[in-house]
Amino acid sequence: MAEAREHWSGSLGFVLAAAGSAIGLGNIWKFPYIAGENGGGAFVLIYLICIAIIGLPVMLCEISLGRRTQRNPVGAFKMLSPVRSHLANFIGFSMVFTGIALMFFQEFGWAIVMLLIGGLIIKFGWTVAGILGVVSAFVILSYYSVIGGWTIGYILKAISGHLNYTTETAAAKCFKDFMLNLNWVIPLHFGFMLLCALIILRGVRNGIEKWSKILMPMLFVLLIVLILRGLTLPGAIKGVRFFLSPKMEVINAETVLIALGHAFFTLSLAMGAMITYGSYISREQNLFMSTISIVVLDTTIAILAGLAIFPAVFAMGFKESSGAGLVFNVLPAVFNSIPGGLGWLWATLFFLLLSIAAITSGMSLLEVVVAFLVDELKWKRTKAVVISSTVIALLGVVSAVSFASWDRLEILHIALVKAFHINQGSFFDTMDVLTSNWMLPIGGLTISIFVGWIWGTRKAVEEIRHGSHNFADVHLISLIAGLKDDPSHNNSRYHVLTLASLWGIFIRFITPVAVTIAFLHQIGWLNFK
Ligand code: PFF
Numbered sequence: 001m002a003e004a005r006e007h008w009s010g011s012l013g014f015v016l017a018a019a020g021s022a023i024g025l026g027n028i029w030k031f032p033y034i035a036g037e038n039g040g041g042a043f044v045l046i047y048l049i050c051i052a053i054i055g056l057p058v059m060l061c062e063i064s065l066g067r068r069t070q071r072n073p074v075g076a077f078k079m080l081s082p083v084r085s086h087l088a089n090f091i092g093f094s095m096v097f098t099g100i101a102l103m104f105f106q107e108f109g110w111a112i113v114m115l116l117i118g119g120l121i122i123k124f125g126w127t128v129a130g131i132l133g134v135v136s137a138f139v140i141l142s143y144y145s146v147i148g149g150w151t152i153g154y155i156l157k158a159i160s161g162h163l164n165y166t167t168e169t170a171a172a173k174c175f176k177d178f179m180l181n182l183n184w185v186i187p188l189h190f191g192f193m194l195l196c197a198l199i200i201l202r203g204v205r206n207g208i209e210k211w212s213k214i215l216m217p218m219l220f221v222l223l224i225v226l227i228l229r230g231l232t233l234p235g236a237i238k239g240v241r242f243f244l245s246p247k248m249e250v251i252n253a254e255t256v257l258i259a260l261g262h263a264f265f266t267l268s269l270a271m272g273a274m275i276t277y278g279s280y281i282s283r284e285q286n287l288f289m290s291t292i293s294i295v296v297l298d299t300t301i302a303i304l305a306g307l308a309i310f311p312a313v314f315a316m317g318f319k320e321s322s323g324a325g326l327v328f329n330v331l332p333a334v335f336n337s338i339p340g341g342l343g344w345l346w347a348t349l350f351f352l353l354l355s356i357a358a359i360t361s362g363m364s365l366l367e368v369v370v371a372f373l374v375d376e377l378k379w380k381r382t383k384a385v386v387i388s389s390t391v392i393a394l395l396g397v398v399s400a401v402s403f404a405s406w407d408r409l410e411i412l413h414i415a416l417v418k419a420f421h422i423n424q425g426s427f428f429d430t431m432d433v434l435t436s437n438w439m440l441p442i443g444g445l446t447i448s449i450f451v452g453w454i455w456g457t458r459k460a461v462e463e464i465r466h467g468s469h470n471f472a473d474v475h476l477i478s479l480i481a482g483l484k485d486d487p488s489h490n491n492s493r494y495h496v497l498t499l500a501s502l503w504g505i506f507i508r509f510i511t512p513v514a515v516t517i518a519f520l521h522q523i524g525w526l527n528f529k
Pocket of ligand 1: 364
């Protein structure tokens, strides 16, 4: 007999674990610099809107899919898919025909991808959406873990006093040397994977939940300490102004798309992570409240991270426009310039914060793959964890090596150029583009169409109602006005404008249209410039 499925001990356990998945490198490394580069406060505002109208509804979809089916993403789609779906067949056949057409244009790599996915869709229907989620989690973890390894390496460097430079040039050189030194980077990447694997091995309650309850409060305290340090430096206010004051002139359609893309990544959507974590929720929990809490926590931490970074950067007279390299190239020098000689301490705390954020996200990605192997292939958890983390770690080595140079991966490079005409950046960049620009939008689109039109909002809301009845069905105006429990406002049968109905409209219309536009723009078929 199969073992009974584990469940979170309660709402708090779930919310902290899911927030742990959501809060990651995306919040602390990526959000501050993309906000800084794309209009500061104006970007933050647009981002908040994207989170509220796209991120939150999609997260609720995923969590309810998980709880309803009590399965991994593949099992969830399989269980709820109709026997025959015309829409799925239409998409499958269209892809196959596109694949054949691409052959004539000698685009063999893309042609094979189209034929393969199209064929899978014709055979397995909507279940392919779940497979896509598991594959995305697998691929993302392989390179996420390389960066996770860097963060651990930087804690070691900081503690041992090896980050003691005060100029950006020195800091950048140190980072470059470190990143290219495979004797460091590969063991650290393995170390990061090992930490994730050890936690996942212990299961849902004793592994993920227990560690989220320890690590998330730690993350919060570290962040507050760093904010206080940064904000109390003379001149810090310039950094706050840079980060939060709206610069309308840099806002354009592209900004909105960047915000939308980031909303998916930062909330861990479209990779099956929230479906998987949702599958460990029991029936009594209020899904609306939990989803809102996760989203609010994720957004708050992203904004706090900006407040931990920019005030210090500005107060110490560094350039803000350092883009992706900000965290590793600039911050160590910033910390060391702070008078008082405690630069090593601030750097240690910062990279510890970054590692914690990365680990709680990394483990959720691993759990997606493990849950699939356990549910669908009936593997024992230990076997699933050992094998999946080893294979992911090996794939990650390719990303790690590719930073150094393509020369070491000659055959792979030639294959990628020949098949896909991809000749820019490293294998790492290729993986990042493939997942962020392609797999995530397609995943998000599929989930919203599936829940909105195939499984149907009616059934989804039935699921959401368990545990959140007097939330989902209360008249929105009464809810906002604080009259939710007033007897004369509480007869849900006559209410039309409820959270549930609003959510349904978003999921059926607004999300699919918005994501499709963003996707077409990303792949260059639409241009707003
Ligand atoms: N949300 C994480 C971050 O912001 O860094 C990244 C991530 C984790 C994406 C887990 C997806 C996922 F399943």
